[in-house]
Each structure stands twice: as C-alpha cells, then as structure tokens.
Amino acid sequence: MTTTAVAAPQFAFHNGEFVEAGTVRLPPSTQALHYGTGVFEGIRAYARSDGRGLAVFRLREHLERLERSAGTLRIQLPFTPDELIGIVVDLLRRNGSDGDTYIRPLAYKFALEPGTPFGVRLSGVSGQFTINTVRMGSYVPREGLRCKVSSVRRVPSASVPSTAKITGIYANNALAVEDARADGCDDALMLGIDGNLTEASTSNVFVVGRDGSVATPPVTADILPGITRATVIELLAREFGTAVEERPVTPAELADAQEVFTTGTGVEISPVTSIDHRDVGTGRAGAVTARLRDTYDEVVHGRRAAYASWLTPVPPL
Numbered sequence: 001m002t003t004t005a006v007a008a009p010q011f012a013f014h015n016g017e018f019v020e021a022g023t024v025r026l027p028p029s030t031q032a033l034h035y036g037t038g039v040f041e042g043i044r045a046y047a048r049s050d051g052r053g054l055a056v057f058r059l060r061e062h063l064e065r066l067e068r069s070a071g072t073l074r075i076q077l078p079f080t081p082d083e084l085i086g087i088v089v090d091l092l093r094r095n096g097s098d099g100d101t102y103i104r105p106l107a108y109k110f111a112l113e114p115g116t117p118f119g120v121r122l123s124g125v126s127g128q129f130t131i132n133t134v135r136m137g138s139y140v141p142r143e144g145l146r147c148k149v150s151s152v153r154r155v156p157s158a159s160v161p162s163t164a165k166i167t168g169i170y171a172n173n174a175l176a177v178e179d180a181r182a183d184g185c186d187d188a189l190m191l192g193i194d195g196n197l198t199e200a201s202t203s204n205v206f207v208v209g210r211d212g213s214v215a216t217p218p219v220t221a222d223i224l225p226g227i228t229r230a231t232v233i234e235l236l237a238r239e240f241g242t243a244v245e246e247r248p249v250t251p252a253e254l255a256d257a258q259e260v261f262t263t264g265t266g267v268e269i270s271p272v273t274s275i276d277h278r279d280v281g282t283g284r285a286g287a288v289t290a291r292l293r294d295t296y297d298e299v300v301h302g303r304r305a306a307y308a309s310w311l312t313p314v315p316p317l
Ligand SMILES: Cc1ncc(COP(=O)(O)O)c(C=O)c1O
Pocket: 042, 173, 199, 200, 201, 202, 203, 204, 223, 224, 225, 226, 227, 228, 229, 263, 264, 265, 266
C-alpha cells in the first residue's frame, strides 16, 4: 500500500481569524489596489541554533512601526502590538514553521463607507488587516550586490513620509530596481532630490571610509529608518567600539568608499561589491562588513545571550 503525503494547509490571519491562506479573496474594488493606500512590514523568524524552535527578530519594533505607518494613512489597526505579538507566534505555530520564515503583515484601505463619495481619500474608507507567512532563507548572494546609482530619485518625505512603510511608494523603488537591472546590476542606490544618498530599494546603506569611519544617511534624508539599521548602529557601537556618523552621504563618497553594505530585514547585511560597474574596495566583502554579518547572524539565531531581548521565542508544537 502506498501513502500520499498531503501538504499541511498554510494559514493566514485575515480579518481577525486564522483561515487557509489560499481562500483569502479581495474584490477588485479594494481601495488600496487603486491608490496604493496600504502599509506593511517585513519581519523574519529564524531557526534557533539550540534547536528550540524559531525566534522572531525585533518583532515588537516591527509591530510598533506598523502601527505608526497605519496611523499615517488613518488606518486603525484592530489589534495592539502586544496582541499582535501573540497572533504572529500563534500563526507560525499553526503553520508548523520550523525553518527561517518571513512574516508579512498588511493593513490596507478596503471599501468606501456609506455616504463616502467616490474618489481618492483616506477618511471614510474602511480598513482590513492580513498576515501571511512564507518560508524564506537568505536570498542575497553571499558574495554581495552589484549596485547602480539610479537615475530614479527617491520620493521626498515632503510628498509622502518615508518613515511610513506605504505600499504605493514602492512603485518608486520598483522603477529604480528596473533601471538598475537594465544596466546589469542587482539593486539601485537611490539619491534624494538634493542629490545625496537616501537608501537602496529595500534596505539602508552604510559607507566605510578609507579611514575606517562608518557613515549612513540620517533619518531626515528621506529614508525608511530601518530596524536593521538601528541594530547595526548598536552592534557597531557595542561590539566594535565604532560610533556611526548619521550624516548626509554624497555620491562622491560612495565612489571613494572602502566598503559599502546594505541592511534590511530581507537582505540582512549585504556587501555592495560594485557601484556603477566599478569595484568597491577590493570588489569583495570588506572586513567590517564580514565581521558585522557574522555578528548579526549569531544574534538572530540566538547565539548571543546579550541580545536575547531582541528575540521573541516561538516554541515548537
Ligand atoms: C525602502 C526600505 N528601506 C529600508 C528598509 C530596511 O528596513 P528594516 O531594516 O526595518 O527591514 C526596507 C525594508 O523594510 C525598505 O523597504
């Protein structure tokens, strides 16, 4: 007798319930599809090195940023960050997640409330909230990224606040990525309208100068203030004794840097090996980037007790 393995259903958390992810349907009238009026987070859970299930990295900080982003678009999240921590842990356990997993909460404008006239707006439009998870390990090649300083400029905060992770704004990032790919590169480095560096398409950027100093654009430079960025600033101070300079970074500094690396939940810590087809430093991951990446890896997998408060445990079922 043969038995056929049946894949366990994957659950999503949708409008207050755990449902099979494949059953979630949205009508074409969904407002966020038309106007980009949604906010989201990208969060990672890592398999702990000690085999005791998963740990979600800086979950509270991500959920608090989600709440702030939602506020920018006048979306009232139906749960507090504390409640959402429990929901995320529950979802991972229901999905039997036992390896590195990406978690994607999404809050979005849904339908015009009675009496709200047709048109683009925020008030008078209801919201919905969904969380999905997907199994996902590291996806950036270990050898690093070839980047292009894109001709597509970053939308300034004066137009759309860059501190909020708003779905519609990612059309800007997608255009920059296409521009970089058309030129044979992996990712785009985006300048602001003042001509200084802002960030990459889904990550923040750090520059190591020839004198060993480390700089990154400040939060006022139209960037998303990344949670990995804050993590790296803290790790560099505590583990390396290096104080990161948060200050404007010019394209000339990028071209002259000893090392450049990007930081983000998705890309983790990735060396930039070339910019506009010219090698950065040796054209390989530099010493600061490599050491930082190893430290980050140890922290997220639970091998550094000093940073245990950054990890939310997800015990195995
Ligand atoms: C545009 C942009 N900048 C920076 C980041 C890095 O943010 P974090 O480190 O919080 O993932 C991301 C990823 O979320 C992003 O999409």
